[in-house]
Amino acid sequence: MTENKQWEPKIVAFCCNWCSYGGADTAGMGRFQQPASLRIIRVMCSGRIDPLHVFNAFLEGADAVLVTGCHLGDCHYVNGNYKTQVRYDFMEDMVLELGLEPERLHLSWISASEGEKFANFVREVTEQVRKLGPSPLKPEGVN
Amino acid sequence: MKEMIYQTICPGCGVGCGLFIRENDEGKLSIDHMKSSPVNLGKLCRFGMKLPHYYAKANNAVNMTDGSAVDAETAIKAAVEILKDADTDSVALLSVGNTSNEEQMAFTKLAETLGTVVQTGIQKMCMPEPGTLAEIEKAKKIVLFVDPYVQYPLIVRRLLAAKKNGAHIISVGTNPLNLADETLDLKPEQYGELELDSESLIIADVHPNSDAGILKSVKSLAKGTGAGIQFMKPFMNSNGAALLANKDGNMMGLAELMEDIELGNIRTLVTLDSDPVELMPDAEAAIEALKNLDKLIVIGSVNGPAAEMADVVIATDPVYSKAGTFLNVEDSLQENSGTGKAGVDALSLLNAGIGGKTFTHDEMNYLVMKTIGSRETGTAQCKGSEIELSLVEIPEDMYELRYLYNPFMWSDREDDNDFVLLNRNTVKKLGLKKGGCVNLKGEMGELKMRFRVEAIPDGLVLTAKKLPIAKGVSTAISMEVC
């Protein structure tokens, strides 16, 4: 890492195949400006996101993690995102107790057509995290 | 079958952690923590937690002659024949301390009948009186010549307690330790920089591959500064083995012993729970050396590479079910609740077969207690030369693969520590990727290994496991991304 290069937050977004991944796609097609720092991981359903995936992302050097899925009631697998909600509540508590800033973990329901919402969401989080600085869990040697 | 519970000691190292081994009604082994054990308060390290795997039936030794399983009687008879024919001057007995005092005593009796001595793999040298591990907590300054996390994990809590009490901890070596305040890569001639005094404590270890030169410097450092010294030992009964081996014999280092085997001076080797292949840094070379023997008799509880090439294998009870006592690094006596006496009984028959007397476990126990009771205090006379291990020259563009840890506990045991340590510069230079592997190339061949990044000096590759491409403690290798 060179000193003069400005630090860019690394953001990992878990997107479900049916809604929020579509939303990210729509955002791209709509040519909404998106930060280069975003890394999208596609899962079939947000209900597949195990808390360990989120914590692994932090340990690997993510400055923020976004958990996204279909709006409640719209899950392709009936109720996957309700399970996401339960786990997210626990993850949120754990992130807080771990001493990470609450701005580093977000949950958002985004449909395939909400490209602009996705783009705005990512941009907002990026701005918040830029102010916070690098995550304290980031391993040595990772930008 | 009824559930059995054995009170025993962990065979991993010389700390002597107490624990219970539970054998359930289906013969499955598990661990119970013995919280009343003063050495470890019931706590165990990675190895201790894995003891059920170590004691798995598949690892147990079986009685064998010429590679096929036989009953105990036949194996003992075969061993008697070998020892009867052998020339006294060319027989060697080796026991490094992986078994009970009673078996050790019985082995010494056998040696006496043969007119030889039991070798413990460590040259005779003056050793300071062992202190208690609790004393670690009181030291003001502690110098570590071992990596406590990996080698002797049960002293970690003592060191942390010392730190809480205000101790300054210095690690001498290349691998930064979390509990150390400083890590200094010092040569023996620089030990003066440590500025020790009588409130300081040196923690080092003595094992068959210890560098005699460093040991000598460490001892003179302690002597010159008045600092205390705690020698850790890698085998569960290292102290018992040293105490019960015949006093006045010519004690050789393991390397010397192997050299004698290679030169043909030793033609018959009898081992008691000691596998030279596992003990020597270069396993291949050790196997080649053992091939020079006329006869190899392996007595022990665990199956290993030496047992596989032995002429006779005499199986003893696994450590947890043995009857017997053990001396840990603090010289405190611990006792098993088990009742297995197969080892002493076999040694008794062997002894009788070659013209000596038979003996029982209880007689051996009596002699052990007598020896412990009358043990001399003060330092013994030092005899014998101390050879220094030669350091390997590493060419400019190559890396040094260094065997970081004492290898015995994990020797050939399955574990997830099969990776090497590299520093960040090396990773960048070679273009290694996280989760990938690195290809190590040496004279002995190639090996793909996973790696971990650690703040160690450039040009160094550390391994906790004995790798097949390693020629010894230090090997020159080249590396590339794979």
Added chain:
Amino acid sequence: MVEVGDRIIGYSTDTGVRNKGASGGLVTAVLAAALEKGLVEEVVVLKHISEYEAVPIITSDVNEVLASAGSMHTVPVNLAKYAVGKNVAMPGKACDIRGVIEQAKRNEVDIDNAYLIGLNCGGTMYPVQTQEMLINMYEIDPEDVTGENIEKGNLIFRTRSGEEKGISIDELEEAGYGRRESCRYCDVKIPVNADLACGNWGVIGELSGNATFCEVMNEKGVRLLENAIEAGFIEIQPASDKAIAIREKVNNVMLSMSEKWSEKIFTEIPDGERTRYYMEQFADCIDCGACKEVCPACTCGEDSKCTMYHNLEDNYRMSMFHMVRLMHLSDSCIGCGQCTDVCPADIPVTTIFRRFAEKSQKKYNYKAGMTLERPPFLEVMPR
């Protein structure tokens, strides 16, 4: 006949058991009766090795049950995992019972076949530390001790010569001795989650010291007691209102002590420092895995998320092992203290887990290991 909710005072009809067992030997007799009359196949009890050591055994031998009589405050073991897959009766402190219930939630224990006799517990102590304490505080040779008891906030030791010496627990704990840390802040002293909740609190008058107060918590408790009465192993009488009130009072005193300790131990760590605090705490971990192995809330076996996603070659700031366990235990930790006991690097594992669990469990008004009616929280759908 016995009914759920009954509060009784009882003791063993056998004088030998009555004298040997603590408080009239009721629990020992109930266990022996359950075994004798075939209510259970086996019983989990502690086999005495010395005054400071005992090891859990699973036995169908009544003599071993009778030999196990007496409380062992210096054997801080958790019995939950010994009940797995068996038709057993087992005595236990509240944390043992909580462990069994967590195991049952994960289908490891068939709760209908596990009879749980709860024992009031004010706390347990470390055997080695206790022996040190006896020498330094009580000036008693540890070898001379024949029994111990906790009464009115005092820890009392009885010696061979029949003498008794008590020192207040507060004083002992100020000096760094006394109960294990997790016991100090434990907030379940009467095991209301068991089938029977037994103890000597509330045993007054001439029966004091020779009988056990017992509350019948459920149908299984009824069966246990009736079985023992029918077998002629025990005699019972209803507890007086005064006895009930005294038991309640003792419990409240213990709980308020716990609350004080809780405040003292769980001081808030400021926002900006917590991450570093936790990273430093876990930095000396040697990856032995003992904390998981002993955890009564863990049923995963050797291959589990916390071990399979954890690699020794990762140089993370905190290991995946601990991350996954922190998550897992935020809804399941029962605070039994086993993980701290066995940690070779002396990491205060239980206290760290409690910091996470306390917040989550409070938020959902959920207390792990208390009732089978609520499943592990992470497994449920939102209401």
